[in-house]
Amino acid sequence: MAFICLDIRCLCIFFMYTAFGYALSDTEINVNPPQDFQIVDPGYLGCLYFQWQPPLSLDDFKECTIEYELKYRNIGSEIWKTIITKNLHYKDGFDLNKGIEAKIHTLLPRKCANGSKxxxxxSEATYRIPPQGNPETKIQDMDCIYxxxxxxxxSWKAGMGVRLDDNYNLFYWYEGLDHALQCVDYIKVKGKNIGCRFPYLKSADYTDFYICVNGSSESKPIRASYFSFQLQNIVKPLPPEHLSVTMTSPNEINMKWSLPRGPIPPKCFIYExxxxxxxxxxxxxTVENQANITRTTNDSRQLCFIVRSKLNIYCADDGIWSEWTEENCWKGINDRWKKILMFFMLPLGFASVLVFLMSYLIL
Known part of the structure; x- marks a missing residue:
C-alpha cells in the first residue's frame, strides 16, 4: 500500500514539473535594441564612427554580458560588413562619394535566455555628405604613386566646365594625425593646382590614407572627390642596377642584378x-636577384634581358612595376671570335702599313 502511495506522489510531482516546465518555455524573453544609434563624421575624410547606448530595461539581465551585432555598407553595395562587439562604439573607413547605411541590434547570450537565441x-542609421556642385566639376584621373x-x-585633371577663377584644394588624413591637413606643396600649371607633393609621412604605412579634393570658385560650388588607399599598395620602386651575364656551361647562362636603391627591404621585391x-x-x-637560363639551341647568336621590380605579396596587396632596366646582352661564339680577331688583326694591320711606309721612305 505504501508503494502505491509513493507512486502516486511521484506521478503528481512529475505532472507538476512538466506543467511548470511548459510554463517556463512559454514565457517569451525579449530584449530592447540599442539606444541613440548614430553615425558620426569626425572630419577625417572617410573614417566614420558608429556609436550607441545600451538598451532600456536591462535589470533582468544584470548577470549577462550583452553583445551587439553591427552591419554596415556603402549605399548601393550588395555586401554588408558584420561586426559582433561588446563595446558601444566602432569605426571604419568609407567611400564618402556614396552614402552609408548601418543597422544594429542587441544579442542575448544563450545562458541568459534558457538556451535559446x-x-x-x-536600430538603423544613415549618413551622406550633402552633394554640392555639378558632378562634372569633380577632378578627373586622380593618380597617386608612392x-x-x-x-x-x-596628380589630377580638372573637371568639365571649370572656369578661370576655379581652383582645387587637397586635404589628407591618416591615423596618427590630430586633424586633416591641407597640401602645402601644390603642383601648378598656369597657376592652377593639378597635383600635390606630400611631405615625409611618418607612420603612414599599413594604415588607411584618406584624401579629399574639393574646389573653390567665385561663381558656383565644385563637387568634392574622396579617395582612400594604403601607401604600401601604391609603391613604385626604382629599377634594379648593375646587370651582368655569365655563361656557366655551354647551355647555361646566369643573369644577376643588384637590388634597387632605397629603403625597401630586399625580402619585399619580386622581379619580372x-x-x-x-x-x-x-x-x-622570380623573387631572387638572379636567374639561370638554358639556351634553346647551341646556335644562339645573342641572348638579351631586361628586369623590373615590384613589391611582392608579403609586403603589399598590390604595387606598381618599376621602369625597365637597360638591356644587357650575351653574344654567341661567332661574335666573340670576331672581337678577338679584330683585337689582334687591327694592330697587326696597322704595324704592317707602318713598316711598308718606312721601307718606302728609306728606299
Missing part, C-alpha cells in the same frame, strides 16, 4: 624578367 529588433617608399605624389633569344621573347618572374 534572443535578439532585439534593428615613389620608392619615400615620397608620395598625387623579359628574355630575348635571337627572335624569341618570353617573360618570367
Amino acid at each position: 534572443v535578439q532585439s529588433s534593428w 615613389y620608392n617608399w619615400e615620397y608620395l605624389l598625387c 624578367i623579359e628574355f630575348t633569344e635571337d627572335d624569341i621573347t618570353w617573360v618570367t618572374t
